[in-house]
Amino acid sequence: xxLYGSVDRKELHVNPSKTDTGTAPSLYAQTWQENLxxxxxxxxxxxxxxxxTFGTLICAALATGFSLLVPWLIAWVIDVGVRSGQITDLLxxxxxxxxASILRGLSAYGQGYLSQALSSLIAYDLRNQMYDHxxxxxxxxxxxxxxxxxxxRMTADIEAVRNFFPQGLTRGLxxxxxxxxxxxxxxxxxxxLALVTFISVPVLIFLAIQVSRRLRPMxxxxxxxxxxxxxxxxxxxxxxxxxKSFAREDFEIKKFGNKNLEVRGxxxxxxxxxxxxxxxxxxxxxIITVLVIWIGGVAVAGGNLSLGTLxxxxxxVLVLATPVRTFGFMINWFARGLSGGMRLFExxxxxxxxxxxxxxxxxxxxQGHVRYEHVSFAYGNGIPVLHDIEIDxxxxxxxxxxxxxxxxxxxxxxxxxxFYDVTSGRVTVDGQDVRDLKQASLRHNIGLVxxxxxxxxxxxxxxxxxxxxxxxxxxxxxxxxxxxxxxxxMSLPEGYDTWVGERGVTLSGGQKQRLAIARTLLLxxxxxxxxxxxxxxxxxxEYLIQQALEAVMRGRxxxxxxxxxxxxxxxxxxxxxxxxxxxxxxxxxxxxxxxGPYSRLYDLQLREQEEFEEQMLNSQELPAIxxxxxxxxxxxxx
Numbered sequence: 211x212x213l214y215g216s217v218d219r220k221e222l223h224v225n226p227s228k229t230d231t232g233t234a235p236s237l238y239a240q241t242w243q244e245n246l247x248x249x250x251x252x253x254x255x256x257x258x259x260x261x262x263t264f265g266t267l268i269c270a271a272l273a274t275g276f277s278l279l280v281p282w283l284i285a286w287v288i289d290v291g292v293r294s295g296q297i298t299d300l301l302x303x304x305x306x307x308x309x310a311s312i313l314r315g316l317s318a319y320g321q322g323y324l325s326q327a328l329s330s331l332i333a334y335d336l337r338n339q340m341y342d343h344x345x346x347x348x349x350x351x352x353x354x355x356x357x358x359x360x361x362x363r364m365t366a367d368i369e370a371v372r373n374f375f376p377q378g379l380t381r382g383l384x385x386x387x388x389x390x391x392x393x394x395x396x397x398x399x400x401x402x403l404a405l406v407t408f409i410s411v412p413v414l415i416f417l418a419i420q421v422s423r424r425l426r427p428m429x430x431x432x433x434x435x436x437x438x439x440x441x442x443x444x445x446x447x448x449x450x451x452x453x454k455s456f457a458r459e460d461f462e463i464k465k466f467g468n469k470n471l472e473v474r475g476x477x478x479x480x481x482x483x484x485x486x487x488x489x490x491x492x493x494x495x496x497i498i499t500v501l502v503i504w505i506g507g508v509a510v511a512g513g514n515l516s517l518g519t520l521x522x523x524x525x526x527v528l529v530l531a532t533p534v535r536t537f538g539f540m541i542n543w544f545a546r547g548l549s550g551g552m553r554l555f556e557x558x559x560x561x562x563x564x565x566x567x568x569x570x571x572x573x574x575x576x577q578g579h580v581r582y583e584h585v586s587f588a589y590g591n592g593i594p595v596l597h598d599i600e601i602d603x604x605x606x607x608x609x610x611x612x613x614x615x616x617x618x619x620x621x622x623x624x625x626x627x628x629f630y631d632v633t634s635g636r637v638t639v640d641g642q643d644v645r646d647l648k649q650a651s652l653r654h655n656i657g658l659v660x661x662x663x664x665x666x667x668x669x670x671x672x673x674x675x676x677x678x679x680x681x682x683x684x685x686x687x688x689x690x691x692x693x694x695x696x697x698x699x700m701s702l703p704e705g706y707d708t709w710v711g712e713r714g715v716t717l718s719g720g721q722k723q724r725l726a727i728a729r730t731l732l733l734x735x736x737x738x739x740x741x742x743x744x745x746x747x748x749x750x751x752e753y754l755i756q757q758a759l760e761a762v763m764r765g766r767x768x769x770x771x772x773x774x775x776x777x778x779x780x781x782x783x784x785x786x787x788x789x790x791x792x793x794x795x796x797x798x799x800x801x802x803x804x805x806g807p808y809s810r811l812y813d814l815q816l817r818e819q820e821e822f823e824e825q826m827l828n829s830q831e832l833p834a835i836x837x838x839x840x841x842x843x844x845x846x847x848x
Contacts, residue, residue, distance in 0.1 A: 276314035281525030358441025374547025385533035657735035
């Protein structure tokens with residue numbers, strides 16, 4: 211599996227959440243070169259913000275420089291000012307120390323503010339990149355993705371990378387500069403005391419490496435499990451009605467609690483390791499400080515070292531204590547930044563399977579002539595769901611699709627707007643292969659009303675107008691009237707400004723279906739795709755919608771998937787699918803005569819009802835109905 215560089219979903223065909231847990235052991239064992247590559251990509255996020263980065267580095271350098279100046283001034287006070295006994299020298303030294311401390315404080319403020327501002331800018335960029343990229347990924351990716359895992363990557367992982375810059379990178383650079391500067395200063399002041407101080411360096415490096423190796427897999431697993439926890443929470447909240455209808459609250463609480471306990475255990479293990487690391491480092495430095503004072507004190511007593519130099523060396527050792535105290539936190543954020551970067555770049559490196567060809571054309575002035583030419587199709591698992599499909603949908607004709615669940619009806623329709631690409635054969639609109647057309651222009655000419663209606667947490671007006679960038683209230687109202695939704699909307703206290711709630715929870719199934727139809731009608735497409743769009747409405751509402759759609763479908767090519775034969779019996783062509791193959795095609799009248807699957811379904815659904823109605827009409831139990839609207843009135847009475 212590719213973890214860095216280009217990750218091809220065609221090669222993976224796995225659930226990203228499963229990828230996280232499934233590849234975790236291999237991630238733990240990555241080489242330092244691979245880790246360095248991730249860190250370099252994380253550092254590449256600084257490129258859009260050179261001035262803020264430069265300001266942060268300058269302030270960090272000044273703060274470090276002023277902090278290193280103070281011990282030298284203390285040595286000068288002891289060796290020069292105290293020895294000479296001149297009050298003027300002491301006042302000058304005290305003033306210099308005060309000024310250096312003030313300047314250090316100002317520089318530290320600038321460093322803290324700019325580093326946090328820089329991290330916020332990077333998080334802003336990452337959120338935009340991730341959201342933009344996820345929006346453009348193909349249906350195949352979202353079919354295999356878990357919402358909770360994606361949410362975790364766009365929140366917790368971005369936050370881990372964000373904190374890496376002020377808490378890890380900036381402090382790490384300060385620690386390196388401080389160690390290097392103190393090394394040079396100590397060597398110039400006293401070589402022997404410098405060598406004593408340097409005993410701590412390999413010990414500290416060893417502790418840092420050991421802790422880093424153990425912390426990185428812990429934080430990676432923590433972030434993966436946090437994504438799993440988000441998935442459980444998202445599913446439970448989205449399906450709260452199912453949970454309550456089956457009285458499974460206790461089960462969901464226990465499931466969430468167990469996963470939450472697992473996340474807490476991983477975090478506690480990581481924090482326990484980190485908590486041990488910092489005192490050990492401080493202990494090492496304190497032991498070195500004692501050695502310096504003891505060896506230096508002997509040298510001062512023997513007249514081989516000045517008291518000021520010993521005080522300065524001691525102060526410089528204490529200066530090292532500040533980065534050492536935060537070394538554990540730095541390692542922690544380095545590990546979390548690496549883990550977060552891995553998970554973010556895995557998504558950013560995933561390429562959409564459906565892309566526009568370099569020479570893709572606009573679909574303009576479409577006539578709506580759709581053809582499926584020997585089309586076969588399989589999803590990512592490789593199992594074929596469509597076999598050698600042949601359809602010729604002439605402009606303005608109605609093509610009905612019928613078949614049992616899993617026969618391939620929805621899959622067939624999803625190939626038309628190019629949600630997926632065919633495995634073999636081709637789909638054409640006006641003689642042009644859909645793969646040679648720009649996706650946006652293709653989809654603007656195809657109006658879809660899917661079986662699973664999704665509404666946004668916005669007003670009814672905004673949901674109807676969602677597919678059109680610029681529209682008027684009159685156009686929205688006209689679409690709602692055609693969908694037989696206007697009267698219901700006007701009965702609401704706030705009318706078209708009524709909020710529908712998350713996923714349209716305040717609307718019934720039929721109302722959501724009609725709103726989705728109005729949203730599609732406003733797009734005014736040349737091709738309509740109605741994927742069982744009347745499945746959630748009652749018979750009366752279905753009839754009203756069908757009457758409205760007859761006018762809308764006139765002059766448009768329409769594909770209709772329906773489970774009720776009454777809604778498709780007047781189609782120009784009816785296709786019966788079984789196991790991904792077209793087993794029957796023709797009009798309602800011709801298919802009934804063939805005594806095949808359609809005829810058997812007609813016997814189950816409509817034959818007795820229509821024969822009864824015919825008998826009733828013949829016996830004149832229904833009053834004679836005349837006039838232009840006679841047929842419509844008969845249907846209502848039926």
